[in-house]
Amino acid sequence: MTSHIENRQLSFGQKEAPIKVDVFLNLTCPYCATFFGIAEDVLPAFLEQGQVEFIVKHYDKPREMLLNGTLVNLFLDYKNPARAREIIKELFKTQSQWDQLNNQEIKNLLASNYQLQEEPDNTEISLHVTAEAIRRNVKMVPTVFINDKEYQFPREIDADELKAEIEALLAK
DSSP states (O other): OOOOOOOOSEEEOOTOOEEOOOOOOOOOOOHHHHHHHHHHHHHHHHHHHHHHHHHHEOOOOOOOGHHHHHHHHHTTTOOOOHHHHHHHHHHHHHHHHTTOHHHHHHHHHHHHHHHOOOTTTTTHHHHHHHHHHHHTOOOOSOOEEEEEEEETTTTTOOHHHHHHHHHHHHHH
8 A cells, every 4th residue: 555645746647546656856867867768658558547646756856966957847837747747758858958058058948948937836846845755765866666665776667667566566
């Protein structure tokens, strides 16, 4: 049984789904980009069938290489999760083109390419996600929970394992 899910602003699939794939990630982390791509390949069928809820939590982990991801997170529109998901997908695909830009260049990119502006509620959301990450002992990104089973970098999960884990839980 899965414990209560917090911070589900970017939640996809049905809230009542029996399986929760809960990920802490950061947009400038290349391993997070890899996991997100795997999730986008594996999860849609399970989401459409109401079997999985996919919860994405941008963790603004205080680490220099992740700071540009934290800046981007301030601009994501959590009130429009479907669009935020598409933007996240695109930003992960183009990560190498923007992750070394300076702050102003990133702000300009977000405004011109995605018509995003800084969202006043996102600092509060970030603080809640950070508090949850601390409570759950999330030390690295990506950290993935499938129900309550944890996969924390350097222990990565590949597409076959993600699918097998979900199918095993569905078979119970």
